[in-house]
Structures are given as structure tokens and as C-alpha cells.
Amino acid sequence: MTETETVKRSEKPAPDGRVQVRRRLPRISEVRELLQFRAPVLDPVRRRLESALTIEDLRRIGRRTTPRAVFDYVDGAADAEVTASRNLQAFRDAVFVPENLNPVVDPDLSTELLGERIAFPLVFAPTGYTRMMHHEGEAAVARVAQRRNLPYALSTVGTTTIEDVREAAPEGKNWFQLYLTNNRRLNNELVDRALEAGCRTVLLTIDTAVGGRRLKDVRNGLTIPPSLTLKTFLDMSRFPYWWINKLTTEPIDFASVRDFPGTSADVAALLFDPGLDYDDLVWLRKKWPHNLLVKGIQNPDDARRVTELGADGVVVSNHGGRQLDRTPATLDILPAVREAVGPDATVLLDSGIRHGQDIIAAVANGADAVMIGRAYLYGLMAGGEAGVERAVEILLSEYRRGLQLLGLDATSKIAPRHVSLHANTPEGTPIR
Numbered sequence: 056m057t058e059t060e061t062v063k064r065s066e067k068p069a070p071d072g073r074v075q076v077r078r079r080l081p082r083i084s085e086v087r088e089l090l091q092f093r094a095p096v097l098d099p100v101r102r103r104l105e106s107a108l109t110i111e112d113l114r115r116i117g118r119r120t121t122p123r124a125v126f127d128y129v130d131g132a133a134d135a136e137v138t139a140s141r142n143l144q145a146f147r148d149a150v151f152v153p154e155n156l157n158p159v160v161d162p163d164l165s166t167e168l169l170g171e172r173i174a175f176p177l178v179f180a181p182t183g184y185t186r187m188m189h190h191e192g193e194a195a196v197a198r199v200a201q202r203r204n205l206p207y208a209l210s211t212v213g214t215t216t217i218e219d220v221r222e223a224a225p226e227g228k229n230w231f232q233l234y235l236t237n238n239r240r241l242n243n244e245l246v247d248r249a250l251e252a253g254c255r256t257v258l259l260t261i262d263t264a265v266g267g268r269r270l271k272d273v274r275n276g277l278t279i280p281p282s283l284t285l286k287t288f289l290d291m292s293r294f295p296y297w298w299i300n301k302l303t304t305e306p307i308d309f310a311s312v313r314d315f316p317g318t319s320a321d322v323a324a325l326l327f328d329p330g331l332d333y334d335d336l337v338w339l340r341k342k343w344p345h346n347l348l349v350k351g352i353q354n355p356d357d358a359r360r361v362t363e364l365g366a367d368g369v370v371v372s373n374h375g376g377r378q379l380d381r382t383p384a385t386l387d388i389l390p391a392v393r394e395a396v397g398p399d400a401t402v403l404l405d406s407g408i409r410h411g412q413d414i415i416a417a418v419a420n421g422a423d424a425v426m427i428g429r430a431y432l433y434g435l436m437a438g439g440e441a442g443v444e445r446a447v448e449i450l451l452s453e454y455r456r457g458l459q460l461l462g463l464d465a466t467s468k469i470a471p472r473h474v475s476l477h478a479n480t481p482e483g484t485p486i487r
């Protein structure tokens with residue numbers, strides 16, 4: 056029955072012109088239909104995670120459940136955090152253009168990346184110190200990635216070894232992120248171990264000539280080695296579960312370089328090598344027999360040069376705004392990078408992905424897939440492995456809905472005309 060029909064049948068104008076509503080006895084069955092309460096969820100972690108509908112919700116929960124200094128380490132960025140906010144703004148400014156009346160019953164979200172089919176265009180980015188965010192750490196992320204058929208890149212400064220990640224996710228698409236150091240022996244050893252552990256993709260990160268200055272970490276004393284302020288320490292003591300978990304599991308260290316002599320400060324100093332140059336890339340290209348992507352590309356010329364030197368592709372990334380501040384949003388430079396490397400090279404993008412539609416915006420503008428860092432770390436802080444799972448669930452459902460509302464029944468149908476960028480509009484500036 057339509058709304059107008061309902062009005063016609065139940066409402067008759069009274070002699071004074073006022074509409075009189077015809078009433079009937081209430082039926083209990085109708086009330087029952089309206090009042091369908093959800094069964095209470097007793098497990099507090101599950102309850103928190105179920106209440107999260109967006110990545111921003113997971114971020115808020117993570118902030119409540121994790122010591123402030125740890126949350127700041129994840130959430131913060133370099134200097135005035137201009138790049139970090141540009142990254143987010145670029146995605147907000149993207150303009151989506153739907154094509155309706157296309158059947159989109161069950162869209163095919165999958166895509167091919169480096170010769171393998173994955174569930175949708177998403178990769179877990181490498182993040183250091185992951186067991187500090189939550190004791191389940193890298194192994195939890197790798198397990199979720201394996202279950203969801205998505206690649207996971209372990210960081211050189213991860214707190215779990217390559218071998219332990221393989222044990223946690225033996226069928227996973229496990230990648231390794233490499234920081235090349237000025238120590239040849241260590242470089243050789245890391246590459247050999249990645250190969251031995253079955254990794255088929257290495258990411259060489261090139262945007263860390265020196266560490267970015269993350270002021271929140273300096274203020275909190277979360278440096279290497281730590282020099283906590285009293286305030287940070289007192290705040291940390293408000294999180295007994297975090298402490299118990301930290302103190303009753305393996306000590307947090309740079310697991311992959313554990314055997315290397317020296318303090319953690321010595322190792323950290325070694326890992327950021329300001330002398331890195333193109334010869335190192337050439338060396339790695341000769342040594343590594345499988346897929347090699349260069350991560351930290353921020354302009355088309357560098358992208359062209361590294362692919363000419365044999366890299367299979369690039370990751371357009373500003374490290375989530377954690378290194379050089381005031382650089383462009385990655386989304387803004389993506390189309391030029393794609394044009395520079397041509398259609399055959401692999402192009403990934405990260406920095407600022409917080410919503411499934413961000414993934415569509417990146418794919419429409421030349422990316423084969425995106426990587427997420429904080430989006431899954433917020434989930435990890437909010438609820439360990441289940442929180443990472445929730446982050447993927449959120450992004451996946453936003454991605455699916457985004458495709459359907461755009462009128463697209465497959466990832467392969469995403470095209471530049473579906474998402475225009477502020478940077479490309481006549482009134483937009485080339486770089487935000």
C-alpha cells in the first residue's frame with residue numbers, strides 16, 4: 056500500500072474540515088516487530104569492535120584502550136603534520152561520478168596484483184614496533200591477511216621475525232619491506248632470509264634518509280632508546296592490561312635484526328642510511344630474483360628512473376606524512392606517476408586511506424591497489440587480531456557499497472571518469 060492510499064483510507068475530513076484519524080486496537084505482533092532488541096554482547100572487546108562502523112571509530116577506541124604515547128606514535132606525523140592532513144583532505148575532495156541503472160548484484164571485488172588474484176585492491180603496509188600497539192602484533196596482522204587473501208608486508212623494524220610471520224601465516228602472501236643499510240652483511244642476510252621464508256615481493260623503502268621528526272614522540276619521550284617523561288609513564292600505568300600483556304610476552308625488539316651486535320639505538324642508527332643511492336637499488340635488483348617495488352616515490356621522474364633500473368613497480372607514498380613534511384598528498388601525484396611508468400608497471404599508493412571509497416579513488420587514478428598503515432593499526436590497538444579483522448570488514452563493505460553505488464560490477468570496471476580529483480579540475484591547483 057502506498058503512502059497516499061493509507062491516507063485516503065484512514066483519514067476522512069470532518070465537517071469542520073479537520074482530518075480525523077481512524078483508529079483501531081493495537082496489535083501486539085506489530086509492536087514486537089518494531090522492538091527487536093539486539094542480544095547484549097558480553098565480551099567487551101567484541102562489543103567495542105561491533106560498535107565501530109568506521110575506521111575513525113576504531114581510531115577513537117584505540118585512543119581509549121592504548122597508552123597515549125603509543126597511540127601518538129601511530130597517529131602522529133612529522134613536524135606540523137601538514138602532509139598527513141593533506142593526504143586525508145585529498146581523498147575527501149575527490150569527486151565521485153556514478154553511472155546508474157547498471158546491474159551490480161554481486162560485484163567482483165577481486166583484482167590481480169603482481170600475477171596473483173587478491174580479494175580486493177588492498178595490501179597491509181609495513182609498520183615498525185607493531186607488538187607495542189598490541190601484544191598480538193605482526194602475527195595477528197599476517198593471519199588476518201591470509202584469511203582475507205590480501206598481502207601483508209613485514210617491516211625490517213618489525214617486532215616479529217620473517218620466520219615467525221611465515222609460521223603464523225604459512226599460506227599468506229607475505230611480503231618483506233627492506234631498509235638497506237650501510238652494512239652489506241646485514242643487507243645480504245635480510246634478503247636471503249626473506250627469500251628463504253618464501254617471500255615473493257620485496258618493498259625497498261627510500262624515504263628515510265634520516266628519521267622524520269615526530270614531535271609527539273619526542274615530547275612523550277618515545278624515542279630510541281626510550282626516555283619517557285614522568286607524565287608518559289603515569290599515563291601508561293593507567294593501562295594495566297597493556298602492561299601485563301607487554302611484560303608476559305616476548306620483549307619488544309627489532310626481531311629481524313635481533314642478532315646484530317649493539318644497542319637498539321645502534322641498530323636504529325644503522326637502519327636509516329643517509330648514504331643510500333641508486334647503486335644500492337641496482338645491487339638489490341641483481342640480488343633479489345622476484346618482485347621488487349620501491350616505496351616512498353613522490354614524483355614521476357623518480358618513478359620512471361627506478362622502473363628503468365629494473366624495479367617492477369613503485370609505491371607512491373609519503374610514509375603517511377611521517378617523514379618530510381609539506382610534501383604533496385599522494386593522491387594528487389598519482390596520475391602523473393602512472394603516466395611516467397606506463398601501464399605495465401605496478402603502482403601502489405598509500406598515505407591517508409581511511410575509507411573504502413578512498414581505494415576506489417586511488418584505483419580510478421592509476422593505482423593497482425593501495426596499502427594501509429594506520430587503518431589496521433587503529434584496529435589492532437582497539438582489539439588485537441579481531442580489531443584488524445574489523446578494519447578490513449569496514450573497508451571491504453565500504454568498497455563494495457561504493458562500487459555498487461557507482462554502478463560498477465567489478466574492480467576492473469573502475470576508470471578515471473568515475474573519480475575526478477581536485478588537482479585535475481580547472482579550478483584546482485596542480486598540487487594542493
Ligand SMILES: Cc1cc2nc3c(=O)[nH]c(=O)nc-3n(C[C@H](O)[C@H](O)[C@H](O)COP(=O)(O)O)c2cc1C
Pocket residue numbers: 128129130180181182183210211212213232260350372373374375376377405406407408426427428429430432
Ligand atoms: C606506526 C607506523 C610505523 C611505520 N613503520 C614503517 C616501516 O617500518 N617501514 C616502512 O616502510 N614504512 C613504515 N610506515 C609507513 C607505512 O608503511 C605506510 O607508508 C603509511 O602508514 C601509510 O599511511 P597511512 O598510515 O595513512 O595509511 C609506518 C607507519 C606507521 C603509522
